[in-house]
Amino acid sequence: MKVLNLQCAHQHEFEGWFGSEDDFVSQLGRGLVTCPLCGDAHIHKKLSAPRLNLRSGRDEPVPSMPTGTSVAMSNHTTSSELAALQARMLRALREVVANTEDVGERFADEARAMHSGETEHRNIRGEASPQEALAMLEEGIEVIALPLVPAVKETLQ
Structure with missing residues (x-):
């Protein structure tokens, strides 16, 4: 399984899981890879390092934004902060759809x-x-x- 860091033309970052590099290229070519936030099909692969699952890091809590936190975007927003914000937005929109x-x-x-x-x-x-x-x-x-x-x-x- 190949996990790729992807980004759309609107700078939304997300992760994609593919069977192989060829599988990614094939799906991208057929327009099957789209941004989960905006639906954009203009996707490119970002540089990424291999992921190593080491025992020492498994029990560490994943940082999250406090409930009710208001976020102002700036040029100083890190990609991990942006990814967290995008994930919260998707969760909120899915909650709207569900209710x-x-x-x-x-x-x-x-x-x-x-x-x-x-x-x-x-x-x-x-x-x-x-x-x-x-x-x-x-x-x-x-x-x-x-x-x-x-x-x-x-x-x-």
Whole structure:
């Protein structure tokens, strides 16, 4: 198994597991390797060192960001901090998907019906144009735009 450090054109870093270098090249050529954050298919391999699993490091806790921490991005953000932030974003988006009903293109109609009391309130997600989203905000309906790339809706493997 070959574990590669990969990066998309938008500088999102992620890990890919492949049977061999040829397997990676083949999947990349067929457009099967995409960024789990943005869906970009313009992927390149980053330099990486072999991973050694040594007994001494197995019980050390993995550092994480405190809950509720607000993160400001700067040129001084390390790649490990960026990777941790990206992982938290994916987890948060997956939680949204797991706890909402997908109403698709009916989103604006469903949100308005709940807002006016025509239907029971529930957590929904779906599609709306920027104009529809702005109109709902002006009507007092709280909406937020979230990037839901395919990787958010399924388990990464």
